[in-house]
Amino acid sequence: MEVVILGGSRQIGRLAADAIEELVTRKPEAVLGLATGSSPLPVYEELAARHAAGLDFSRVSGFALDEYVGLPEGHAESYRNVIRREFTDRINIDPANVHSPEGSATDIPAACAAYESAITAAGGVDLQLLGVGTDGHIGFNEPGSSFASRTRIKSLIERTRRDNARFFNSLAEVPHHVITQGLGTIMDARHVILIATGAQKAQAVRDFVEGPVAAICPASVLQFHPHATVLVDEAAASALKLADFYRHTYDNKPSWQGL
Numbered sequence: 001m002e003v004v005i006l007g008g009s010r011q012i013g014r015l016a017a018d019a020i021e022e023l024v025t026r027k028p029e030a031v032l033g034l035a036t037g038s039s040p041l042p043v044y045e046e047l048a049a050r051h052a053a054g055l056d057f058s059r060v061s062g063f064a065l066d067e068y069v070g071l072p073e074g075h076a077e078s079y080r081n082v083i084r085r086e087f088t089d090r091i092n093i094d095p096a097n098v099h100s101p102e103g104s105a106t107d108i109p110a111a112c113a114a115y116e117s118a119i120t121a122a123g124g125v126d127l128q129l130l131g132v133g134t135d136g137h138i139g140f141n142e143p144g145s146s147f148a149s150r151t152r153i154k155s156l157i158e159r160t161r162r163d164n165a166r167f168f169n170s171l172a173e174v175p176h177h178v179i180t181q182g183l184g185t186i187m188d189a190r191h192v193i194l195i196a197t198g199a200q201k202a203q204a205v206r207d208f209v210e211g212p213v214a215a216i217c218p219a220s221v222l223q224f225h226p227h228a229t230v231l232v233d234e235a236a237a238s239a240l241k242l243a244d245f246y247r248h249t250y251d252n253k254p255s256w257q258g259l
């Protein structure tokens with residue numbers, strides 16, 4: 001796991017965008033794993049600007065990490081809509097190649113299995129963007145999720161519902177159920193970039209980067225990933241025991257900048 005400590009969201013957005021630009025230039029039919037939440041927004045902002053300057057996404061596909069179950073079709077906070085609004089509508093990706101779990105499916109297990117098959121049929125995820133929840137979740141894999149899990153329905157813990165209530169009118173509107181790619185699904189991505197900013201993420205970052213690999217902290221499974229990059233600002237890095245070591249080792253440069 002490479003930990004890169006940066007000055008702020010703009011720098012993080014630029015670095016992650018560098019990795020994605022390098023990927024889609026080398027492999028125009030690349031498959032991106034797309035995350036919601038506020039953490040990846042600077043990356044999407046930067047990629048929209050690079051698209052305006054000519055970066056081509058016409059052959060790229062995207063797979064969202066997760067989705068709420070039971071939101072009405074077209075709800076502004078359904079992750080399908082959030083991904084479109086924040087990112088894919090701002091670039092020239094083919095909308096038919098942007099996939100999300102089917103939160104309104106009548107047969108949810110079948111929809112989850114179909115989602116896994118679609119990822120496999122597309123050739124697997126080349127680069128997965130991730131945020132992290134304050135409880136250490138990735139996607140919506142809450143504490144206790146199996147490290148071998150695949151796309152499935154999950155229940156949200158109250159802390160996550162409260163954290164996400166800011167996107168809704170009230171806590172009561174936040175769904176209790178979600179569909180999320182499993183930890184096993186996420187681990188199949190060829191490169192994972194996790195972004196965490198702000199002091200409220202410091203404990204989760206410390207736990208998954210330097211704590212034991214344990215289901216109580218789902219993001220800790222990334223310690224087993226062969227190519228996981230963690231981009232954090234100073235506040236999110238503030239509880240890391242080895243912060244100075246990461247600064248010296250990586251010299252604030254991730255591997256795609258020639259480590």
Ligand SMILES: N[C@@H]1[C@@H](O)[C@H](O)[C@@H](COP(=O)(O)O)O[C@@H]1O
Pocket residue numbers: 035036037038039040065066130131132133134137138139140160164
């Ligand atoms: N399902 C999403 C996660 O994918 C995201 O990482 C997390 C953190 O969000 P934020 O980046 O807004 O802190 O929120 C949600 O729970």
